Amino acid sequence: MSETANRDDLMNLARRALSHCVNQSTDLTDSIMTMPIEAYTDEERYRAERNRIFSSLPIAAALSIEIPEPGNYKTMTILEKPLLIVRGDDGKARVFLNVCRHRGAMICENEEGSVSRFSCPYHSWVYDLQGNLVSRYAAKTFGDLDHSPLGLTQLGCEEAAGIIWVTLGSNEDFDISRWLGGMESKLASLDLGNWHLFQKRELVGPGWKVTMDGYLEIYHHNTVHGRTVGQHTIGNLLVLDTHGPHQRLTLGRKSLKTLQHEPEKNWEPLEHIRLVHSCFPNLSISGILGDHCLVSMIFPGKTADTTRTLQIILAAEEPVTKEALDATTNFSEMVLQAVQDEDYRLGMLIQSGIKSGANHEFLYGKNEPAVQNYHKWIDHFMRQETDLDWATSNPDKTV
Numbered sequence: 001m002s003e004t005a006n007r008d009d010l011m012n013l014a015r016r017a018l019s020h021c022v023n024q025s026t027d028l029t030d031s032i033m034t035m036p037i038e039a040y041t042d043e044e045r046y047r048a049e050r051n052r053i054f055s056s057l058p059i060a061a062a063l064s065i066e067i068p069e070p071g072n073y074k075t076m077t078i079l080e081k082p083l084l085i086v087r088g089d090d091g092k093a094r095v096f097l098n099v100c101r102h103r104g105a106m107i108c109e110n111e112e113g114s115v116s117r118f119s120c121p122y123h124s125w126v127y128d129l130q131g132n133l134v135s136r137y138a139a140k141t142f143g144d145l146d147h148s149p150l151g152l153t154q155l156g157c158e159e160a161a162g163i164i165w166v167t168l169g170s171n172e173d174f175d176i177s178r179w180l181g182g183m184e185s186k187l188a189s190l191d192l193g194n195w196h197l198f199q200k201r202e203l204v205g206p207g208w209k210v211t212m213d214g215y216l217e218i219y220h221h222n223t224v225h226g227r228t229v230g231q232h233t234i235g236n237l238l239v240l241d242t243h244g245p246h247q248r249l250t251l252g253r254k255s256l257k258t259l260q261h262e263p264e265k266n267w268e269p270l271e272h273i274r275l276v277h278s279c280f281p282n283l284s285i286s287g288i289l290g291d292h293c294l295v296s297m298i299f300p301g302k303t304a305d306t307t308r309t310l311q312i313i314l315a316a317e318e319p320v321t322k323e324a325l326d327a328t329t330n331f332s333e334m335v336l337q338a339v340q341d342e343d344y345r346l347g348m349l350i351q352s353g354i355k356s357g358a359n360h361e362f363l364y365g366k367n368e369p370a371v372q373n374y375h376k377w378i379d380h381f382m383r384q385e386t387d388l389d390w391a392t393s394n395p396d397k398t399v
């Protein structure tokens with residue numbers, strides 16, 4: 001997105017948010033939506049959703065800046081699959097199963113690092129950065145083998161807007177632009193490739209849907225986050241843009257009202273609104289405070305009641321002064337508190353009562369349009385064969 005288009009876009013969002021602020025309103029759907037509680041609890045349904053949604057569709061697995069240079073890698077486990085994410089000599093990011101083709105040893109046990117080759121710790125078979133088997137210890141005694149079919153097992157992987165996407169159930173290439181549709185340019189405007197990676201950590205959270213619901217509404221911000229991120233934002237004010245299953249949420253900052261009396265030419269929209277970019281099914285990016293950004297990737301656990309979240313803290317520039325370091329550390333601590341001690345603590349309590357029989361269904365209010373949209377798209381993908389093509393027929397359809 002060009003700078004002018006980006007400013008026009010942000011100005012437009014600020015106008016929409018200001019109108020809600022003045023009228024004490026928010027974006028609404030036409031009606032309240034209900035969801036049977038089994039959508040949150042039924043393990044069979046959960047396994048089917050993991051397969052259809054998290055194994056078949058592209059999911060966010062890493063940021064490009066986690067592996068900026070050739071030879072940089074990181075390992076992780078998603079849906080019980082051990083992954084090795086590597087940048088090749090050609091600059092391309094690839095995702096492999098972190099499993100040796102000889103007899104299955106884990107190729108790399110480190111969480112991250114930089115190498116020119118991967119050597120299996122069991123019998124020293126060696127793979128290059130493109131996953132090719134390039135040599136075998138004592139190959140003569142082992143016996144002749146054609147190396148070409150014995151490269152590391154590769155999964156579908158694409159890089160776009162500073163994010164590395166993977167399809168866990170397929171080694172086919174996929175068209176990430178088609179999948180992201182109009183969301184791609186919005187993600188690109190965040191310029192994620194040029195931020196400084198300050199900190200990474202993993203959080204254990206409640207079930208997939210309980211967790212994601214919390215990332216998709218502002219209705220709870222004043223009550224749950226009054227002492228953290230809610231201090232800065234107006235509760236229950238949401239401006240929503242959907243690109244099929246992907247969504248951009250715009251929140252109003254407490255200062256938004258002051259724009260009423262400012263000529264538009266003086267507006268600095270990002271001083272008064274906050275954006276959350278949410279890519280189906282597992283990514284949320286929130287620029288909560290000026291020069292800092294929180295990236296969250298949510299991965300389903302073995303059962304319906306648990307997830308793991310990779311939380312990455314970014315700073316616009318590497319903090320070198322004490323002041324900058326303090327500001328970034330404060331941001332990091334605040335979002336940790338907001339997510340772990342507020343959102344996820346509450347989510348864990350929801351999990352503890354979810355099978356009590358108190359609710360036969362959950363309700364999504366008219367003022368929770370992003371939650372409604374998310375669940376409609378879950379249903380859509382469970383009904384359809386894998387559908388990366390939703391964008392080609394109608395880029396902004398919202399079902």
Ligand code: FES
Nearest residue numbers: 100102103120123
């Ligand atoms: S299992 Fe890797 S070299 Fe034998």
Ligand SMILES: [Fe+2]
Nearest residue numbers: 214224225343
């Ligand atoms: Fe929250």
